[in-house]
Amino acid sequence: MAPQLDGYFKQVDKLSESFIERLRKAVAIPSVSADDKRRPDVVKMSEFLVSELEALGAHVESRPLGLQPGKKDLHLPPVVVARYGDSPEKRTLLLYGHYDVQPAGKSDGWATDPFTLTVDEKGRMYGRGSTDDKGPVLGWLNAIQAHKEAGVEIPVNLLMCFEGMEEYGSEGLDDFIEKEAKPGGFFEKADAVCISDNYWLGTKKPCLTYGLRGCNYYSVSISGPGQDLHSGLFGGSVQEPMTDLVRVLGTLVDTNGKIKIPGINEMVVPVTEDEKSLYADISYTMDNLYESIGSKTGVYSDKENTLMARWRYPSLSVHGIEGVFSDPGAKTVIPAKVIGKFSIRTVPDMKSDQVDQLVFKYMKDEFAKLGSKNTISVELMHAGNWWVTSPKDWSFTAAGRAVEKVFGVKPDLTREGGSIPVTLTFQKATGKSVLLLPIGSSTDAAHSINEKLDRWNYIEGTKLLGAYLHYLAEEGMKA
Amino acid sequence: MAPQLDGYFKQVDKLSESFIERLRKAVAIPSVSADDKRRPDVVKMSEFLVSELEALGAHVESRPLGLQPGKKDLHLPPVVVARYGDSPEKRTLLLYGHYDVQPAGKSDGWATDPFTLTVDEKGRMYGRGSTDDKGPVLGWLNAIQAHKEAGVEIPVNLLMCFEGMEEYGSEGLDDFIEKEAKPGGFFEKADAVCISDNYWLGTKKPCLTYGLRGCNYYSVSISGPGQDLHSGLFGGSVQEPMTDLVRVLGTLVDTNGKIKIPGINEMVVPVTEDEKSLYADISYTMDNLYESIGSKTGVYSDKENTLMARWRYPSLSVHGIEGVFSDPGAKTVIPAKVIGKFSIRTVPDMKSDQVDQLVFKYMKDEFAKLGSKNTISVELMHAGNWWVTSPKDWSFTAAGRAVEKVFGVKPDLTREGGSIPVTLTFQKATGKSVLLLPIGSSTDAAHSINEKLDRWNYIEGTKLLGAYLHYLAEEGMKA
Known part of the structure; x- marks a missing residue:
């Protein structure tokens, strides 16, 4: 039976302005982890998350990580862990995101103040952290709120792990995850892990990411x-x-x-026929490459070889x-x-x-x-290390169905050329499926000046994250 | 008839403490030409030279060079020109030096304050500009003073050209020299040019430099x-x-x-036998190279090839x-x-x-x-451009005899691997012999931290500069 999501979707639309307000408040906190002097702001951002999660009714804990290695009196920001739902009949999904951001200043060339969310007439919401990773993290909170207010039950238990040092090497996090994934740990019951901290290949078609170099x-x-x-x-x-x-x-x-x-x-490893078939459908052209590199100095002149060179x-x-x-x-x-x-x-x-x-x-x-x-x-x-998983497991299948439901297209199945080390850490520590489920687009300029998240991506992305929970519960029942 | 120099030499020894005081006053003025904020100190240093030269009875002019190109309100420091003696029976020697210095700060790693002349027990006088080029410039002033106080006549007329932008590209100087070397210009009567702004090949034996790359x-x-x-x-x-x-x-x-x-x-150009013969006598060993580069990673294992690689x-x-x-x-x-x-x-x-x-x-x-x-x-x-002159002309011959008189050795005839562009400018503008007559040693660390000039080099160097004037007059009479 297909999940009934209309009520949830309508509620997301109804709450969209308040979701943007939530992002505005988060962007206003300059939680730059690389700058020691900004550490109080990173901590303030963790407190913002704690209070938002508590208001939604989650059980929240702020876990200290001790002193920052190599620094004398500087404490690492805490890991915010939370639990929403604890039913033994439901599957449990562990969410990861980060609440710290890259450095930013007007003097770097930003067109607007990087810590003031500025929405233009096209719905582009400029601000440091808008897409990396405050927008996606708040997307999960938005999804919980919309379910609550629409009176729709979330069919999975949620565990959350939001860190404050991702942009500075995730200092201390690996040990924390390994410990909490063990019996008796906070993440013990996770059946799958989902990370929303990367980007679509283009601007219109969502993707599910199954590999990293x-x-x-x-x-x-x-x-x-x-x-x-x-x-x-x-x-x-x-x-x-x-x-x-x-x-x-x-x-x-x-x-x-x-x-x-x-x-x-x-x-x-040689390319298999099965793998090769994944590339044909991917929504990508050589012009996409030329636009993103700002020149025509690519090595290959076709999509397949270009993507394989980047990914595999x-x-x-x-x-x-x-x-x-x-x-x-x-x-x-x-x-x-x-x-x-x-x-x-x-x-x-x-x-x-x-x-x-x-x-x-x-x-x-x-x-x-x-x-x-x-x-x-x-x-x-x-x-x-590199990481590759099967793009056909129950979590990917659920996410693929959610994309079709919200966006009306099958998602691109992508890999990424870069690395997100925490992916491998979660896979090793939990032994479960890890899915990368981005909501931002390729034009979001994470780490660069004028970082933004489109309003459309934020709101439809919130729908996607919520819908994924329903399809995941359904796939989980089959398993 | 050999010049009578004993009275002059005794006077130099007698005045040596006051000569060191003169250098102390000069080093205390941080005349850093590369630092716009230090420009008033560069000007102050020019005023110090003007007042010292006037006290010696020289005719002195402070010549403006206008605004510094590319800067809005920043004037170039003046060229200090001076004349000492104007007898039509005497030959006229034009001296060049510079009164600006390289930047320096304790934070760069200096063992002492760079703008306080600090003399250690071995007579090493540490301070920015001590050897490059305040010491040699003041050597000329010392030579004039010792002649005066010993009652010994200087047998040549002296013209002087002391600039304040050498460490920053000698902005504006080429045009100035070309103009003043023409009929009616301040340098018109120069019969030879002498520049004391480089270094000996080692620490004990003086050299005369006849070429630059x-x-x-x-x-x-x-x-x-x-x-x-x-x-x-x-x-x-x-x-x-x-x-x-x-x-x-x-x-x-x-x-x-x-x-x-x-x-x-x-x-x-191929090496001639005549040129080759100049290298055999040069006081230099491979250990000198290894000491100055701080390793044994030289290309050649013999002196001749090493020096030729550096010079020719x-x-x-x-x-x-x-x-x-x-x-x-x-x-x-x-x-x-x-x-x-x-x-x-x-x-x-x-x-x-x-x-x-x-x-x-x-x-x-x-x-x-x-x-x-x-x-x-x-x-x-x-x-x-490179510059090479004959190491056997009347000015080099006079300088060679002066070295033998003061130091009891024949000087090394050297070239340098680096460039001193003003050398070529003077040669082209005057059409006369240009001699590079250093008094500092290879260990003086010009441009580096802990720049110094040895007391021995400063005092014996002052004797050398003065003695050269007498031999130059004698060679001039032959010509």
């Missing part, structure tokens, strides 16, 4: 002289670390992104060099120690440790070919 | 996307400007400094890259536009324009080999 980030340091030298006085008489570095960095990848480190590409093949980017002259103008320095930074996006079935060993060996071999007296050292700076 | 500084810009991209979202699907850039920069020069741009090395062969250094991630830590950015900076030190008979054309063509050819859709642009940022 990992990222192994390396530094390669080459040093020679004891201090920076003047190129006039010493140029020609010393071996220069920077000329060595550009040459070894130049051996990593070709113009079309093919990684030249032996053994890397061999670890990638590894890539290698050289991000920069530390220790060199990097300002505008001219400076005649021979840098004494230069540190190249590059990363490899990893995919199934690449083993992180094996990738490291291949990288270390290759860099040392290439450096040895130069015959330089300088010294090289290659290090892994950080690594996060 | 030039410098052509280039930027190579590669751009693709319209804005920086996230490497997770786009890595693998776009061609990355940074991977193109490290590859083209990697084609410029090999590990041992050999420039790989066809045509460059072919322009270099071209070199190419990659200084840095603008537009990339250059901070500590990890950032997953695909930079949209990256600008490599490199320079070529030029030597006889390299033609600056031809070098440019070879560089432009080579970079474009190497980039074309990559088959990239990105866009390259190569530009010359600035160029300064």
Whole structure:
């Protein structure tokens, strides 16, 4: 029997102005986790969530995470955990979101004050955190409120985990999740996990995301002289670390992104027919790529290869060099120690440790070919694993039906090239299905200036999140 | 007849404490030309020189240079010009020095306050400008004073040109020199020019410098996307400007400094036997190199090749890259536009324009080999010509005899790898011999923290500058 959702949908429409007010209040709190001085605002944002959730009748706890590592007197913001419904007859869904935001200031180039929600005539709601991730988090709260006020029962129990350090490495969260997922923990009863913290591929068609690439980030340091030298006085008489570095960095990848480190590409699982079939239907064109990169300098000229390159093949980017002259103008320095930074996006079935060993060996071999007296050292700076799940499990099926109900289209089944490390943490800790269910669009400019969430995405997204709960209950009954 | 210098030398020794006081007063004026806020101090330093020179009985003029280009209300500091002696029977020597200094602050790592002359037990006098170039400038004033007080006549007329913008590109000075060197100008009567603004090759043996390399500084810009991209979202699907850039920069020069741009090395004049003979006597060892670079990563293992590589062969250094991630830590950015900076030190008979054309063509050819859709642009940022003169003309001969008289050794005849553009300006404007006659040592750390001038160099240097005037007069009589 199809869920009866008309009453809920009408109530969402009726409450839409108050939902926008809720977002306005949240955006007004500059909960920037990367800025120590803003920490009281991050805490204030956690208190806002606690009070909103309590007003909805949820059981809420604000869980301290202790001092921030490396800081003397700075406490991490709390994790806000909540429970709404605790019926043994219902399935339990664990929701994750974050209430901290990226830094923002008018001086960065914002057209409006980043901490004042500003809605334009097209319904674009500008403000830091509007789409990343205050809008989606409040979407869940809106869904609860609309159910309550419409008198429609939510057919699943909800657990919530809202953190305040996502934009600064989710300090302390992994341990917390692992502990709370164990017997006796707050998340013990979760049957599935849903995260709404990414974006659609375009602007009109929702997607369900079933995979993320990992990222192994390396530094390669080459040093020679004891201090920076003047190129006039010493140029020609010393071996220069920077000329060595550009040459070894130049051996990593070709113009079309093919990684030249032996053994890397061999670890990638071949594309199956089943997988290939997922790409054909995806609503994406080369013009979408050109619009988002601002140029026509893509590697491929077709949609399938472009998306596969972003989602299911590894890539290698050289991000920069530390220790060199990097300002505008001219400076005649021979840098004494230069540190190249590059990363490899990893995919199934690449083993992180094996990738490291291949990288270390290759860099040392290439450096040895130069015959330089300088010294090289290659290090892994950080690594996060790739994640892929089945886009056909009960939670994805439920979400797909909810998308069809609200938007009248089948969702794109997508992967993402970037990483959301908490996804893997939840999957490992709970052993359950994890679904990424975004409501923001590709044009939302998360992390950038003029971040926004469209009113349409926020309100229809709230409908989607609520509808998903009903289809999830129904799929759960079949299981 | 050998000049009688004993009375002068004794007077220098007798006045040495007052000479150190003079340097102390000068160092106390923070005449940092690169810092707009310090401009009043630069002007104050010019006034100090004017008053010291007037007290010695010189005719002094403070010549304005107008507004600083690109600044609204900021006047350039004046050029202090002076005349001491105006006898038609005497030869006339034009002296150049500068009274501005590099920036300095305790926070940079200075062991003492940079603007308080601090003399340690070994006679090392620490302070910004002590060796570059207040000490040498005051050396000339000391020489005049000691002659006066010893009752010894200076056998040449002196003209002086002391500028206050040397550490910031000598803004406005070239035009001034060209004008004043013409008939009717202040420098019209100059028979030779002497500049004391460089350093000995070591710490004990003076040198006379007869050549400087030039410098052509280039930027190579590669751009693709319209804005920086996230490497997770786009890595693998776009061609990355940074991977193109490290590859083209990697084609410029090999590990041992050999420039790989066809045509460059072919322009270099071959070493003659006469030139080669100059290198054998030079007081320099590989340990001197290793000490000054702080490592054993030199290209050559012998003195001659090392010095030739620094002085008379071209070199190419990659200084840095603008537009990339250059901070500590990890950032997953695909930079949209990256600008490599490199320079070529030029030597006889390299033609600056031809070098440019070879560089432009080579970079474009190497980039074309990559088959990239990105866009390259190569530009010359600035160029300064090399300078070489005969180390055997009357002024060098006089200076060589003065060194033997004061220090009991024949000076090293050296070139420098760096450039002092005003040298070429004076030579072109006056058509006369230009001599570089340093008094500071290789350990003085000009432009660095803990800049110093040894008391011994300052006092014996003052003797050298004075003695040179006598030998110059004698050589002038022969000519």
